[in-house]
Every structure is written in C-alpha cells, then in structure tokens.
Amino acid sequence: MERIEFDYPATHAVLKKAHVGVVGSGDLEVLLEPLDGDSAHVSILTSVDGFRNTWKAVLDRFFASYQGAVRIQIHDAGATPGSVLLRLQQAVEVSQR
Amino acid sequence: MFTYKDHAVQTHDLLKVNPECLLDEATARGDAVPRWAEECVRQVSFAVVRRDLRRETCLPIGIRGYERSQRWATSCSRQALLHVIAPSQLLEVSADPSRVGEVPALQSLQILKTLWRDFDRPWGPGGSVGFELATGSRVANAESDLDIVIRAAKPITIEEAQFRCAQAKNLPAIVDIRVETPECGFSMKEYAREDRKEILLRTPNGPVLGSDPWHEQADMLNVANSFERAGN
Numbered sequence: 001m002e003r004i005e006f007d008y009p010a011t012h013a014v015l016k017k018a019h020v021g022v023v024g025s026g027d028l029e030v031l032l033e034p035l036d037g038d039s040a041h042v043s044i045l046t047s048v049d050g051f052r053n054t055w056k057a058v059l060d061r062f063f064a065s066y067q068g069a070v071r072i073q074i075h076d077a078g079a080t081p082g083s084v085l086l087r088l089q090q091a092v093e094v095s096q097r
Numbered sequence: 098m099f100t101y102k103d104h105a106v107q108t109h110d111l112l113k114v115n116p117e118c119l120l121d122e123a124t125a126r127g128d129a130v131p132r133w134a135e136e137c138v139r140q141v142s143f144a145v146v147r148r149d150l151r152r153e154t155c156l157p158i159g160i161r162g163y164e165r166s167q168r169w170a171t172s173c174s175r176q177a178l179l180h181v182i183a184p185s186q187l188l189e190v191s192a193d194p195s196r197v198g199e200v201p202a203l204q205s206l207q208i209l210k211t212l213w214r215d216f217d218r219p220w221g222p223g224g225s226v227g228f229e230l231a232t233g234s235r236v237a238n239a240e241s242d243l244d245i246v247i248r249a250a251k252p253i254t255i256e257e258a259q260f261r262c263a264q265a266k267n268l269p270a271i272v273d274i275r276v277e278t279p280e281c282g283f284s285m286k287e288y289a290r291e292d293r294k295e296i297l298l299r300t301p302n303g304p305v306l307g308s309d310p311w312h313e314q315a316d317m318l319n320v321a322n323s324f325e326r327a328g329n
Contacts, residue, residue: 022284024273025224025244027297048166078165083304086297090306094294 004044004055010069011038018094021087028076028084032091035071046076054081062088068095099156101181106156108148108277109223109246111231113180114158114173116142123171133162134169143232144173145223148282150301161228161236182231184221184246190230201269202226202243209245209272212264219248223275242271247285249276252311258289278310 017033035041042059058081072091079087099106106112116138123130137160138144147170149157156178160169188210192203206222213220222230224244225237245265247253253276262285265272274285281298288296288310295306 021297022287024284024286025242025275026299027284049164050166080304083297086304086306090295090297 002046002049004046004052006042006056006059008040008063009038010040011067012069014068014070014095016095018091020090020094023075023077026078026080026083028074028079028087030087030091031073032095033071035069037069040068040070040072042072042074044074044076048078058084061085066092068092099151099153101178104181106146106181107183107248108146108282109184110146111182111227112144112146112158112173112178114142114144115177115179118177119173122174122177128171131169133167134160137162141232141234143228148299148301183219184223184227185219187221187227187230192230196235200237200239200241202237202241205243205268205270205272208268209265220245242273245272245274247274247276249278255289258285262286262289276310281310283310
C-alpha cells in the first residue's frame with residue numbers, strides 16, 4: 001500500500017460530487033468533490049507500490065485539460081494508466097450531469 | 098481465435114508452459130526478460146492469459162512475480178504451450194485444509210461453491226486463488242481477495258447480477274467478480290449498480306466506457322481486427 005498526493009492549479013468551481021468505479025483487480029474507485037479555492041488536490045491510495053512517476057504522468061495529462069477546483073480521492077487496485085484516465089473522465093462527466 | 102485441443106483459449110485461463118522454450122522465444126524476439134521473471138517461469142512454469150489482440154500463432158500471457166508490482170507481459174507460442182486450465186476446471190480442485198484455515202479467500206471459495214451450486218454459467222476462481230489451486234504454489238495470503246471469473250456467452254440481467262453479488266457478499270474475504278462476454282470483460286458489481294449509466298468495459302483494444310457488454314463493442318472490434326489483418 002502506498003499513499004501519493006498531488007496538487008494542481010484550478011480556475012473554476014465544481015458544483016456536484018461524483019463517485020465512479022470499483023475497487024477490484026485492475027480497477028479503481030474515484031471520488032470527486034467540490035473544493036473551495038483555486039486548486040485541486042489528489043490523494044491516491046494504491047495497492048501497487050513504486051509507481052509514483054506513472055501516477056504523476058497520468059494526472060499531469062488529466063489536469064492539462066481539466067481545471068476544476070476539486071478534491072479527488074482514488075482507491076486503486078492495480079489499474080492501468082488507460083483505465084485511470086477513463087475513470088477520471090467518467091467522474092468529471094458525472095459531476096457535470 | 099487461438100484454439101488448443103479444440104477449445105478456445107480465453108483471457109484468465111492458466112497455461113502450463115515449457116519454461117526453456119518460452120524464454121528462448123522471448124530472447125529470440127529481443128525482449129528484455131526481468132531476472133525475477135526468469136526465476137518464476139523456471140520454478141512454477143505457469144502463466145495467465147492476458148487480454149490483448151490475438152493472433153493464430155501466439156497468446157498474450159502474463160507471468161506472476163514475487164511482488165504485486167512484478168508482472169511480466171510476454172507471449173507464448175503453440176510450441177511452448179503444454180496444458181490449458183480454465184477457471185471452471187479449478188472448482189474440482191480441493192485446497193489443502195491447512196491453507197483453507199489460513200487464507201480467507203480459499204474459505205470463501207468453498208462457501209461460494211455451495212451457494213452457487215445451481216449457477217448454470219461456467220465460473221471459477223482467477224487471481225491468486227486460481228493460481229494457487231492450479232499450481233500448488235502458495236501465492237494467496239490472508240489479505241487476498243477472491244477473484245471470480247464468470248464466462249457469459251449470453252447476456253446477464255441486472256437482477257441476476259444483483260442476486261449473485263448479494264450471495265457473494267459478507268463472505269470471509271472480499272469477492273471480486275469479473276464477467277467475460279465474447280466481446281469484453283467487466284465488473285459484476287459495477288454492472289449491478291442501480292444508478293449506473295456507463296461501465297468500464299475491458300476490450301482487447303483497451304478499456305472503454307459503454308453500457309452493453311454483449312453488443313456495444315462489436316463494431317469497434319471489427320474495425321480493430323481489420324486493422325490487424327491489414328497489418329499482417
């Protein structure tokens with residue numbers, strides 16, 4: 001188990017929270033909630049140690065096109081970067097519904 | 098489709114392999130073989146079929162290492178393949194009683210076998226429990242989840258999924274149920290949710306969001322297969 005945290009700048013407020021995904025082999029759960037202020041905070045709890053750089057690359061890519069002020073909690077059970085990005089996009093979509 | 102003794106080999110099947118043949122093939126392709134992977138292949142000689150685009154002549158496989166982060170993705174030709182075990186065949190294998198006492202996931206499988214006696218779809222253990230039952234190698238531990246694979250050629254209704262998920266709840270270990278259709282794999286728990294719209298579908302081309310695991314992907318897969326054919 002490893003906990004990893006990142007912060008990103010944000011430019012707009014988010015109104016709704018979203019909860020997507022499942023904690024199962026090769027998958028992850030994402031909880032996205034509105035956060036006051038002009039930043040986004042990501043907290044990851046992963047069952048697979050030693051992939052901090054990969055997480056940073058995936059989140060850098062996600063936050064390059066998303067500027068919501070949110071707190072994102074990720075509970076990961078060994079998902080691939082492709083699944084992580086898909087779940088993050090799904091969470092954003094649900095929060096905008 | 099890759100068939101072996103007239104059966105289609107599917108994602109999650111376990112393969113007994115010839116280690117020297119497998120390692121020689123990897124070296125001949127110029128693949129880097131991690132030291133731990135070489136050791137594990139020689140010691141256990143079993144691999145898991147991965148989800149990936151298929152060819153007639155070789156299968157995408159994964160080799161388990163000592164750690165959760167050690168997984169070696171490689172491929173296996175017909176020459177290196179000795180035997181195929183589907184998850185459903187592992188229901189016939191009895192676990193060592195002392196291991197059932199130590200590993201809640203093994204105990205959960207025994208309970209589930211009774212609860213699902215009437216379940217008429219092919220199902221069985223995957224993950225560490227499946228690997229341990231197939232190989233005798235003690236890879237499951239007190240924290241292991243019980244991974245279950247259900248092969249569903251025909252659609253499962255939401256009600257059926259909810260019923261099977263409810264039966265698998267409150268067992269000694271967490272039960273993680275993966276459904277495999279001819280097109281893709283998905284989490285039964287996510288499929289069974291009341292509020293769901295789209296779920297994550299694992300296809301040979303990677304994960305996508307969709308709502309019908311039995312049909313939605315057909316067109317996309319046909320496109321991908323025609324690309325693969327054109328590339329060959």
